[in-house]
Amino acid sequence: MVEDSLDGDFDFFDADFQKHPHEQFRRMQKECPFAHTNVPFDWYAVTREADVRALLADWELWTSNSGPGLANAGGGVLVSVDPPEHIFDRRLINKAFSPSQLLAMEADIVKLTNELIDSFVERGEGDLMELLAIPLPLIVIARLLGLDPELVQQMRPRADMVIHPATPPGKITPPRQDTPASRYFQSMLDARRKMHAAGESMPADVLSTLVSAELEGRTLTDDEVLGFMFFLFIAGSQTTTQMIGNLVYRLLQNPDQLAKVQADRSLVPQAVEEGLRYDAPVHGLFRTNTRDTEVHGVQIPADTKVLCTFGAANHDPEFWDSPERFDVERPFQKTKNHYSFGKGIHYCMGAPLARLEGAVALRAVLDRLPNLRLVAEPEVISAYVLHGVETLPVTWDAPREGTR
Amino acid sequence: MNSPDDDAPRLKIDHQACLRSGQCAYLQPGLFEMNPDGAPVVLTPTVHGEQIDQAKDAIEMCPGQAIALLQARRG
Numbered sequence: 001m002v003e004d005s006l007d008g009d010f011d012f013f014d015a016d017f018q019k020h021p022h023e024q025f026r027r028m029q030k031e032c033p034f035a036h037t038n039v040p041f042d043w044y045a046v047t048r049e050a051d052v053r054a055l056l057a058d059w060e061l062w063t064s065n066s067g068p069g070l071a072n073a074g075g076g077v078l079v080s081v082d083p084p085e086h087i088f089d090r091r092l093i094n095k096a097f098s099p100s101q102l103l104a105m106e107a108d109i110v111k112l113t114n115e116l117i118d119s120f121v122e123r124g125e126g127d128l129m130e131l132l133a134i135p136l137p138l139i140v141i142a143r144l145l146g147l148d149p150e151l152v153q154q155m156r157p158r159a160d161m162v163i164h165p166a167t168p169p170g171k172i173t174p175p176r177q178d179t180p181a182s183r184y185f186q187s188m189l190d191a192r193r194k195m196h197a198a199g200e201s202m203p204a205d206v207l208s209t210l211v212s213a214e215l216e217g218r219t220l221t222d223d224e225v226l227g228f229m230f231f232l233f234i235a236g237s238q239t240t241t242q243m244i245g246n247l248v249y250r251l252l253q254n255p256d257q258l259a260k261v262q263a264d265r266s267l268v269p270q271a272v273e274e275g276l277r278y279d280a281p282v283h284g285l286f287r288t289n290t291r292d293t294e295v296h297g298v299q300i301p302a303d304t305k306v307l308c309t310f311g312a313a314n315h316d317p318e319f320w321d322s323p324e325r326f327d328v329e330r331p332f333q334k335t336k337n338h339y340s341f342g343k344g345i346h347y348c349m350g351a352p353l354a355r356l357e358g359a360v361a362l363r364a365v366l367d368r369l370p371n372l373r374l375v376a377e378p379e380v381i382s383a384y385v386l387h388g389v390e391t392l393p394v395t396w397d398a399p400r401e402g403t404r
Numbered sequence: 405m406n407s408p409d410d411d412a413p414r415l416k417i418d419h420q421a422c423l424r425s426g427q428c429a430y431l432q433p434g435l436f437e438m439n440p441d442g443a444p445v446v447l448t449p450t451v452h453g454e455q456i457d458q459a460k461d462a463i464e465m466c467p468g469q470a471i472a473l474l475q476a477r478r479g
Contacts, residue, residue: 053442057426087431091465099469336423343442347425351467 008037010045012307012384019380021283021387022324025312034296043070043305045284046295047312049319049339055287055308056344059083062287062306064346069286069385070305077227079235079285079346086345092213093228096144096206099352105140106356112139113364121368124398125375127391129245132365137240137357141233144353146205147188152233155181185226206232232350238386239281240354243340244361245378246388247275250326252374257328262366270335271328272358277314277338278326283385284309285342310339311387369396411476412450415459419443421470428462428471435459 009032010024011017017024028035028047035045046052055062059082067080078089095101113136120131139149192211195202202208210225220228251258251271261267284307291302300306315323319337341348348354365372373396378389415435417428428436428444435451435458436444451459451473463471 057438057442090427090431091461094465098464099467333420337442341423341425343424344426345430347423347427347467349467351423351425 009035010037011039012037013039021311022315025309025315029312029316034298045307045309047309049313049316052308052313052339053343056342059345061290061293063290064287066288077231079231088215094349096209097349097353102352102356109140109357109360113360117364117368122398125395128248128394129392132361133241133244136361137237140357141236144206145229145232146203146207151184185229189222189225236350240357242281242386242388243276243354243358245392246279247272247358247362248365249378249389249392250275250278252372254326257326261328265363267328268359268362270332272355272362273332273335274326274328274330276340277335279388280311280314280340281388283311283387313339371397412452413456413476414450414474415446416472416474417444417446418470421468423468425467427465427467431465432458432462435462
């Protein structure tokens with residue numbers, strides 16, 4: 001154990017850790033595969049691919065019922081609940097995110113992406129996060145859920161809201177706050193309930209699905225509907241923003257790789273997948289053991305929080321050849337085994353949507369922002385489990401007047 | 405079941421398309437399981453009766469669209 005004030009193997013909230021996570025993960029894999037920290041209280045992390053795989057597979061021992069974050073935030077939806085409730089949640093929402101549904105949305109997403117690029121392409125420079133990677137996923141998820149894309153762009157939820165350890169262990173997350181966002185969501189729900197009660201035809205979106213849904217002969221309560229809406233809104237926006245930003249950053253950092261994708265667009269899905277592997281937008285999520293157990297010889301009591309470190313598993317040399325090489329030609333059949341969408345029963349429901357948005361965004365960037373290059377090193381997010389670039393200052397060759 | 409197995413619909417996994425999410429084995433443990441490498445295995449190559457609805461559920465929920473129910477050839 002490391003001495004001094006830090007009584008543990010690592011400090012996840014340390015700025016240096018956040019700047020060089022892969023080096024830290026590698027050290028943890030080698031030296032302490034079941035690493036302990038006491039910041040802000042006792043918890044552990046598994047970093048080896050085999051361990052992350054094993055924990056995610058055994059949901060009866062490693063439950064999500066206490067939430068996917070450090071705070072005990074049980075009783076939620078999807079990501080914070082195990083079977084049997086989880087199966088209901090998953091079936092209910094899955095239709096909106098099914099690959100066949102997404103196929104129908106692809107043209108819309110392409111159009112939206114091009115409209116966004118139209119709005120800034122002539123500037124020839126800017127922060128690609130602000131210009132594209134932030135608004136695109138927000139507008140897409142707003143449309144899917146049935147929210148106003150203009151309004152939600154002002155809200156900009158942070159994905160770590162869901163999982164931030166703001167609450168001490170043992171405490172349940174406080175009830176919904178009264179914020180402009182919560183008031184807006186409530187007003188949308190009220191309006192939709194009126195339409196439903198009046199038998200009017202409702203828009204084909206997730207809000208309609210939730211308002212019409214029945215669970216054991218009853219409709220969902222306001223808290224349940226809003227729980228779904230907030231979760232999907234947050235999970236569907238910033239994670240995808242990070243995926244797009246991190247991917248474009250790695251391509252700019254590796255011009256030979258960028259040139260390969262530029263020359264052969266059939267590599268786009270592989271590049272998106274390699275981007276997901278290389279930079280997990282979420283470093284990892286937590287599980288909680290339902291009974292006393294032992295990991296790598298360490299005894300832990302029931303109700304201990306353990307981080308399944310997706311970002312570390314994605315770089316485990318026991319599983320990947322040259323994991324530190326960013327390689328857009330890595331075969332998809334191998335790369336798809338990354339952990340950035342989790343694995344097992346809680347596998348990310350939005351994965352097909354994220355992959356689609358990533359591919360559409362990358363094609364648009366390649367087609368419409370020629371000679372794209374970094375003008376400065378990006379700022380890096382330093383926020384708990386979120387990983388990646390916060391800014392992406394770039395220039396490109398703007399179209400000359402009349403050539404568009 | 406009165407139809408011989410040859411006529412029953414067959415469950416098939418496209419392992420290239422499979423994303424190894426494990427959703428099929430989770431939602432329909434009677435039809436699928438995950439092998440130790442994390443790849444799904446079909447437990448009942450042909451499906452009958454209510455298994456057909458279970459198979460359709462797995463098909464709809466598969467994030468890789470990797471499961472198919474092949475209708476038996478007729479005539």
